[in-house]
Amino acid sequence: MAQYLPVLVMAVLATLFAAGSFVASAIFAPKRPTKAKGAPYECGIVPRNAAAERFPVRFYLVAMIFIVFDIEIVFLYPWAADFRQLAAFGFAEVVVFAVIVFASFVYLIGNGALNWGPQKRVEPQVDLDVSNEDSLGSSSSGVRAA
């Protein structure tokens, strides 16, 4: 474990440096807080509601899918480090493993789990008679509601 000693020393030194900077800043910096300074910065507009507490569920989805690949990588490191001893047997094992992971990946992609494209908003309550030709994108795509 002695090999980790310099890493530890470096971590301690970096922490001390950061802490020391905060102490120095506390000594030198002025302290005149006002209500406006304490408000969230939104380019001068007075913030009306709290910071958004909801964000798209896809961010969570990405985090979950990441776990699959992180686990895969965790398994690949010991294999790669001992590759010479394991040779053909280890290679075959990893190919099987990779195929399984890849199959799950293809399944995810096939389900559109990793699509980040724009979301469609379809509101069918109004009975629309939309002639939706491929003239989309042109200015003439205005449409009559029935």
Next chain:
Amino acid sequence: MGADPLLLGKISLGVLVLVVVKVVVAFAVLLVTVMLMIWFERKVISDMQNRIGPNRAGPFGLLQSLADGIKLFFKEDLVPDRSDSFVFKLAPYLAMVPAFVTFTIVPIGGYIKVFGYSTELQVADPPMGILLLLAMSSISVYGVMLAGWSSGSKYPLLGSVRASAQMISYEAAMGLSIVAVVLVTGSLSTRDMVLSQQGSFFGVIPHWNILRLGVIPFVIFLIAITAELNRPPFDLVEAEQELVGGFNTEYSSIRFALFYLAEFMNTVTMSAIIVTLFFGGPDGPDPAPLHWLWPILWFVIKTGVFAFIYVWLRAALPRLRYDRLMDLGWKVLIPLSLGWLLVIAGMQISKVAGFSMLAALIVGAGLLYRAMAVGQRSNATNAMSASLKVAPKDALDSRAKFGDTHVVSGKRVVTRISAEGVVSSKSGGDPDGRT
């Protein structure tokens, strides 16, 4: 297994002092390097943009970053009222400490003898070596994420949510490309990686990993760590046109300075890591005198080249759109790095295994392409059926009636039908997460 001879025996007081001296010297050099890097980036960018850049403080403006740093000590340190103040104060540590710790594993030169102790020109050489890089880059995600979350403000939160999704996505690709290096080295120690890259093919071409591994892992690694570093063209975290300043908007004074420091420190460290993994580290020609100096010189030159490349990328490339960024990471880099890893492993076993893996890679790519097309359609169908409350099959039939996402001459066109019966359509489309 790599190990620093200094720490192999009993740890006497002399060894301890030497370790502390090594760390302090490395720390000081890193701080100066970061200051120079900030100056270098500003100067090169301004040259590329036909400006002069910093030229007031010191010769050629060299002391500009020092002056900025000192100035920030005298600025008011604000903690926003709505922030979670403990986490808000913790986040700069989480950003900065990993940046310094990562550098410890970089081999800078060969071996030297100091006061009878032989030691490596490298701060630390633990047996797990490169895993420390992965661990630290994971921790620095926390720094960015918690900084944005604890600010209690809209834009930092958005920036940090984007950042964490982006950083973990590219971490997978980064991890897979490092596995390729570990595979040919047979060890996790960075010193061993550098040693295994010494020598040359046919006496002329350097035996560096970039050639041994067939360039692709290097390209993937370069792209992945550019995204990890949140540097342009992947700097959506601090896309100032949309998010003010990104995750560190609410930070001021020295807290901001520490984030800034960590960012540039990471740039320098990652340049050094690229050199270590793919360009032989301190490896290079060694003419007669001063045998200890040449490796250091080669290392500094190579690292400087990559530091320049980062600045160049920033000056040359526009920022990616968020959905394209995620698509690049997940649908291209991760499968490609996995496939290429198997090709490399196969080539080590036999030519037959290698080429059959290459064939498998191409088949896999075809499969993936097909899956993407299916995924695109299934998303559209599901969204339809959810809002229409009908089975997916019927929804497909009603696509023509209600409008949908089309691909018209390679461009995605979104049709929106609002309750008023007005169809607006626009090309491109805003990625999620922009609210």
